[in-house]
Amino acid sequence: MAGGNAIRGSRVGAGPMGEAERGDSAPRVHISYWCSNGHETRPSFAEEPGMVLPETWDCPRCGFPAGQDKENPPAPPKVEPYKTHLAYVKERRSDADGAAILDEALSTLRERGLIQ
Known part of the structure; x- marks a missing residue:
């Protein structure tokens, strides 16, 4: 197909510049969480003054709750x-x-x- 439209398949804001065009991203902090199966999860959070981190986080591998204490992870829910x-x-x-x-x-x- 010769000719065609040069902007077909593009959207506004999608360019080769990427993040540099949109500005700097907020500083991030990575926190480790461990589930009862020993899986480690490291979600990132925006670093803000007075930020409150969640006590538990759902493990993406097994779905069990994960806590910040590697030696004493939260118990899996009783089904x-x-x-x-x-x-x-x-x-x-x-x-x-x-x-x-x-x-x-x-x-x-x-x-x-x-x-x-």
Whole structure:
């Protein structure tokens, strides 16, 4: 395709100058965080007077929380397994209670003539 438009595929502000055209970036500080799997994460933060660093940071490799103390990283969150509705009912009622409720429901259905 001969000819064509010279600015096709370009956008305003995208030039070869890059950061030098936009000015200096803020001074950065890199802080190390460690998770319970021993992964180190080093996010960078803008260095400001009175800045408050987060106590924990999510590990990008495993997703566990990471802390600044390498020897005592935060414990991974406890994940509860999925429970069905029946599992919750069994926590609240004993087998004898369940049998009594079932007998009552069956007798009601027999009185109505819905089952034999």
